[in-house]
Amino acid sequence: MRVVPKIVVVGTGQIGTRHLQSLAKADWAKELWAIDSRRDAAVLLETRLAEVAVGELTPVKFSTNMDSLPRLIDVAIIATDSMSRLQVLDELLASYEIKFVILEKFLFPRFKEYHHAEKRLAEKSVTAFVNCPRRVFAAYRAIKQEVKAPLHLQVTGSNWGLACNSVHWLDLLNFFVPSDDYKKSSELLGPYQAKRNGYVEFFGSIEITDSSGNHVVLTCVNGNSLQFSINIEDALGRSWQVSEQLGQIMIDGCCKQFHLPPQSELTAGIVQKLLDEQECSLTPFGTAARLHQILLDEFLAKYNAATGLHQNDMCPIT
Numbered sequence: 001m002r003v004v005p006k007i008v009v010v011g012t013g014q015i016g017t018r019h020l021q022s023l024a025k026a027d028w029a030k031e032l033w034a035i036d037s038r039r040d041a042a043v044l045l046e047t048r049l050a051e052v053a054v055g056e057l058t059p060v061k062f063s064t065n066m067d068s069l070p071r072l073i074d075v076a077i078i079a080t081d082s083m084s085r086l087q088v089l090d091e092l093l094a095s096y097e098i099k100f101v102i103l104e105k106f107l108f109p110r111f112k113e114y115h116h117a118e119k120r121l122a123e124k125s126v127t128a129f130v131n132c133p134r135r136v137f138a139a140y141r142a143i144k145q146e147v148k149a150p151l152h153l154q155v156t157g158s159n160w161g162l163a164c165n166s167v168h169w170l171d172l173l174n175f176f177v178p179s180d181d182y183k184k185s186s187e188l189l190g191p192y193q194a195k196r197n198g199y200v201e202f203f204g205s206i207e208i209t210d211s212s213g214n215h216v217v218l219t220c221v222n223g224n225s226l227q228f229s230i231n232i233e234d235a236l237g238r239s240w241q242v243s244e245q246l247g248q249i250m251i252d253g254c255c256k257q258f259h260l261p262p263q264s265e266l267t268a269g270i271v272q273k274l275l276d277e278q279e280c281s282l283t284p285f286g287t288a289a290r291l292h293q294i295l296l297d298e299f300l301a302k303y304n305a306a307t308g309l310h311q312n313d314m315c316p317i318t
Contacts, residue, residue: 005074012036016079017048018263024057026268032060077102082318086113101128114289130288132171136281139258147234149177150213157228162220163317179210188302199316
């Protein structure tokens with residue numbers, strides 16, 4: 001008889017509750033725990049679960065601490081903010097036996113935290129992934145099969161979160177054409193107060209190129225003047241213009257529809273594949289950590305130059 005898997009989500013804010021929506025409505029047996037130190041987080045969780053309560057949901061055991069967790073955990077999803085993420089990871093690894101960990105981005109605000117996390121995961125023989133889900137989307141997987149490198153990826157728009165979301169697009173480039181060798185440059189404005197209290201954002205542009213000439217250009221401007229656009233061009237001159245908002249791809253002038261699943265439709269399938277096959281399509285931790293640090297290097301340099309904190313080792317992005 002198969003043991004019922006035990007799944008824990010730490011952090012039940014906007015993204016954490018979406019993970020739990022997906023898991024709770026999935027029609028396979030599991031036990032679910034939700035951990036958040038904020039007592040009012042239970043209210044948001046209850047509201048989010050009610051949104052998907054068509055049929056029977058798996059009950060979610062909510063707590064403000066980890067004391068009630070089972071010793072053996074199949075999958076832990078850490079959906080906290082970046083400043084507390086390493087502490088949560090350390091606590092879980094120290095006290096529980098865990099098979100798989102899924103971490104949200106932006107991973108960590110300090111370089112040393114990446115090295116510490118990688119070391120602790122290896123010591124505990126825990127396989128970890130980072131939730132950059134465009135690798136999972138059928139539309140981008142289809143593009144990957146078609147593009148001929150070197151390719152150019154350009155993401156442009158207003159107020160789309162250059163600091164917190166750039167890693168998604170660098171990850172997409174790495175998904176299309178894997179590489180370990182990148183050069184980068186940037187023109188950044190900021191820091192500015194982010195939507196989340198205690199964190200910062202930047203405007204401007206970042207360009208990253210690998211040793212084979214594949215590159216991504218990310219541009220984010222203040223205001224509402226620039227419509228969000230995703231453009232991909234390959235070595236054969238073919239182009240893909242993606243509108244995630246409309247669910248459309250213009251491929252050399254021909255329009256195709258696609259479905260971009262929200263997190264509330266993704267997590268259960270990802271977790272089930274982990275449990276069944278011991279792998280999933282999300283970004284492995286080692287790859288994601290390298291990509292995060294490329295971006296962190298640019299943001300931290302700008303943050304320290306703007307604040308005058310030249311010995312500072314932390315850029316508060318999440």
